[in-house]
Amino acid sequence: MTVSLSDITRAVESSYDGIWITDAIGTTLFINEAICRITRLKRENVVGLNMRTLVERGMFDVSATLLALEKQDVVTILQHVSTGVETIVTATPVFNTDGTIDKVISNVRDITELSALKEKLERAEARNLAYQNEIARLKSRLEEDGKLIAEDQTMQSVMRQAERIAAFETPVLLHGEPGSGRHRLARWIHDHSERRRQPFIKLGCGALPEERLERELFGSEEIDDTQGAARVRPGLLELARGGTLYLEDIAALPVAIQMKLANAFSCGVHYRHGGDKPVELDLRVLSSSTDDLDQQRRNGGIRNDLYYQVNVYRIDIPPLRRRRKDIPLLARQFLDQLAKRYGKKIGISTALLAKLRDAPWNGNIRELRNTMERLYVNSEGQTIVSGLSPAEGATHAAEGTPEEASLKRILEDTERRVLQQAYSRYETTYGVANALGISQTSAVRKARKYAIKVRQPGRPGVA
Template sequence: MTLTIEQPFLSAFLEKRGMPDWRTLIRILLDATPSGILFIDEKSVVVFSNRAAQDSLKLGTGTQVKERFPDLWTEVRHTLKDRNCRFDLLIRKEGKVFPVKLSPVIWKNGVVGVLCMVEDRTEMKKITRKMLSYQELNRELDTIIDTSSDGLWICDANATVVHINPASERINGVRASDVVGRNMGDLVAEGLVDQSVTLEVIEKKSVVNLLQHLRNGQKLILTGNPVFDESGNLIRVVVNERDITEIDRLHRELEEQAAIKEQMHHHMLERQLEELESSRIIAKSPCFINVLKQALKVSAVESTVLLSGESGSGKGMIAKLIHKYSSRSQLPMIELNCGAIPETLVEAELFGYEKGAFTGADIRGKPGYFELADGGTLFLDEIGELPLSSQVKLLRFLEDGHVIRVGGTLRRKVDVRVLAATNRRLKEMVNQGDFRMDLYYRLHVIPLRIPPLRDRTDCILPLIYHYVDHFGRKLGFKKRILFTHDATHALLAYSWPGNVRELMNLCERLVVMTEEERVDVEHLPGTLALRSEADALPREVWQAELPLAKILEAVEKKVLNRAMEKYRSQTKAADALGVNQSTIARKLKKYAEQRRQGPLTGHFSNT
């Protein structure tokens, strides 16, 4: 390659810049080159080196190459001898690798030296990595732009379209090839769009929002954003377009899906409640039905549940219900009554013990309740009776899920869901220092209060008839027990301090001890007193000594009448009773038809 500069131009250039001669210019040009340049003579002396060679290889003029870089000198000697260029040579210095190219310098048919070109590979790698990084970033940006569900237009400072994404093609019904390179003003003039937010952004140099109408009837929200360079010059306009028509459609679909989901959830709860009723879980009172719904809801999650309520109110039954409908139902629920274990053995029972841990311990050791319940559920009843010393270890387990057996050091990971129950006021115990506050809040994640039987009187008669039938079958009695009006009054008016457990006790006693199938007040324990209002139910219902279905019908009719008298609205009555308005309407219609057909007693029989 020959570099030719006409003498007049060169002289004018040198004179204008105050350079003495062309040699100065050549030196400046060589020092400006990023590659290292060396001229090595036949005696291994560096005759010339530019700034890059001096910086990278520390080879200045007069340096002996064979002393500093023996391998390089070997290649230079070969080049001096055979006059061939050499490429892809590598020299190393201070951990860096430099590619080298050698070319013979010939003067008057003789080789006077070798020109050596040196590249800094480390720097080249940095530049290459940066370029690759920028390329990857560009690919990511292109992917983001092209996969956006919003339309994106990118124009230059003259409103010429630079890029549109696939969403814009779909929204506007155009192809990128038809609009890229064209001016937005022309697209407006042709009627493709009714107005251009890009043109307004260029004019105002600020963000602009517009509502745009397309020829196909679609409505778009457009937002134009100006992009400036470091000097404050406008270089790009980025326009985001969102199809309002599509958003409205998606909004309606989401609302419909949410409604369907809510209906399915409600239907599932109703089916589960029906299943509970068929499995002899009696739930007639709205307050207790609400507890069952909450129990079914929390069964789907892993949170700790604290069941509270009076003794015998059904906390254990609710715990079994939660476990039955949980994802752990295939594994057992282990129950532990914390108040039934001596204080000295609570820790060993909960966490297990190693062999020889204490006097009388099994020589093989024993797993605790947590290990036995691994994968399932551990129900800790009467949690308020747990000693303070054991409360600390229970808290630690709830925090990290590991147990250490008494007398051991091995930490065992255990997967257990904990349900706890108490008939005591734990918050008061915390205030009195009898129960740890931190453990209380660990257990009190989802509190469920089981109402006492006296607060769910709608359940009393169904429960009595259920357990009378249950114990009759269990104990082999085939007699059919009916309750007189006064006896039923007494049962409904009684406060049931022992709750369902006391009711079960009474039912078993009646099945075994009563000689007659007709039960009156005299057959009931003396603590059962008649305290209900005199007109709670029509007397003719009890005088007929009716079976359960007819009694329940009479009770239901009475409740409906009172609800309608109080609320004067089927909807409000339905909300108060915890049923649907359609249920209220159907039952009112049913009893209205019965009134037209004849008196209440005409529909009952003793068979």
């Protein structure tokens, strides 16, 4: 089967992209209909004219064809047309058998149209991420029955505070030990607020390096070298639009990020990394801290402005050892969740519940949850009657005794010395975390707790 010239002409004319053909000196031989549509130029005004003439007349700011003839190679450029259109042009020289150029064929695309399509795609991707986050949240709620246990008076007081503040837009600081339920209470507040139908976005503030954290939080804009268009990646501040942003362990944020975040909260807008266009904020902020945030402020661990912005309303979540009445109820709740997940219902003896109630639970609810799953997996009958480790089975000592206070000071002094030596040797939080076998978040938090100066990569030491 042979292809005729008329077949080729029809194919070129039907191309969605613009096709511009010149001879070996840059004189226009042919343009297809797409060129007229994209550039808004008429055939009679360009065919037969040299590209150099068209540039001199101001029809184009630069010619890919002339550059391809000069370099004798493929050239891709961003081109501005006098009609106000911005195009991306790839000019490809066609060579004779003797190595001389016969023609130049240019492929022309409307970058304005490409940018609009790209922006629509990125918005769709952002919505998809938000929907995925919401689906995960709803799935988690179904698994956990959406119920917070609060039979103990101390926790009932916390829930009264949470119920009161959920109806407002007021920023809330949740203070409590790791594993005490800060994240779950933050989500409960969101679920009972006017923003409950919008995304709940969580950020672990000490989980990422500073540059990546900035991009994750504020988003980014980068120029795509192949297309010349800005590639926009929305950050968590945008993904949380209309909903709630939960900043876990906020004091672990690097100081530079704290400053940028405080400015965003103050002005109501933020700027993406690499961008210069303001992006409006529309979200509620919930934060959490394991250490005393006021002490962190005095030690320079958190900026004054950010501290006062997030600490408008504070809720102190008690550790599990101070809400022992809730322990048997939580244990049964975790067993019910496991039964739904695995399709096997297992009970627990009253005697074992009493032991659980009296255990120290230094890891709080997280430790209790893990313990109940281990007991469930190891159970051989219909009722769990034993299986606690010696540490879990140990009864809690009287709290607040002089011996305990003295031991606490000794442990803190020892921890301080170990950390000071580690920072003296390894300098950065990542080096110390790796050497001591702890998370980078813990390394940051402990350095601020003991006012240890930490060297940031490429920066002088800061507290």
